[in-house]
């Protein structure tokens with residue numbers, strides 16, 4: 001699933017190095033990020049989209065008994081996981097993405113899904129309180145700087161209630177330093193370095209039930225917010 005960046009080169013990492021705190025730069029970064037992803041969807045360059053809810057997550061979801069828990073799926077894209085949960089009676093799922101295109105598509109697939117829980121926005125600015133955050137090819141999608149990765153961990157923690165869970169899949173492939181090739185990988189040690197300041201690790205190991213094209217290259221994790 002290593003992909004070309006295409007026309008909308010992701011300059012966000014460069015900008016963040018120059019002036020990380022400027023709100024103007026933040027706005028420009030958001031727009032570039034949004035345009036980049038929107039263009040990918042419009043041009044059908046969505047090699048990451050497996051067309052259905054991810055098997056390891058389905059196995060996890062099928063064990064959940066509380067169907068009213070507050071679930072957030074950031075960087076949800078076409079939100080197959082949300083459709084799966086909705087069809088099985090989960091009442092409180094929020095889908096978040098920075099690109100409009102997949103959200104519009106999701107609405108056509110799941111027309112009864114509450115519109116107010118389909119949110120167009122930047123994860124890093126999004127506010128709320130959740131019991132569960134689902135990770136599925138979101139972490140690997142944004143520029144793999146220590147600052148952005150640390151911000152992801154910090155923001156997931158802020159969005160979860162104490163005892164809440166961050167659950168999902170992380171790529172177990174080397175982070176090459178090539179800022180133009182997604183997915184951006186990492187190692188157990190690197191991921192834990194970001195997550196352990198906020199989370200207790202319940203599980204974080206090689207995924208045994210990945211889909212075939214990703215077999216051996218995914219870690220399944222369950223992290224509990226302290």
Ligand SMILES: C[S@@+](CC[C@H](N)C(=O)[O-])C[C@H]1O[C@@H](n2cnc3c(N)ncnc32)[C@H](O)[C@@H]1O
Nearest residue numbers: 037048075076077097098099122123136137141
């Ligand atoms: C690799 S795609 C994965 C989509 C989906 N999870 C899947 O597996 O099909 C990454 C997704 O994250 C979204 N995204 C990227 N940066 C984001 C941000 N800062 N806030 C919210 N969504 C973002 C993109 O629009 C895209 O839909």
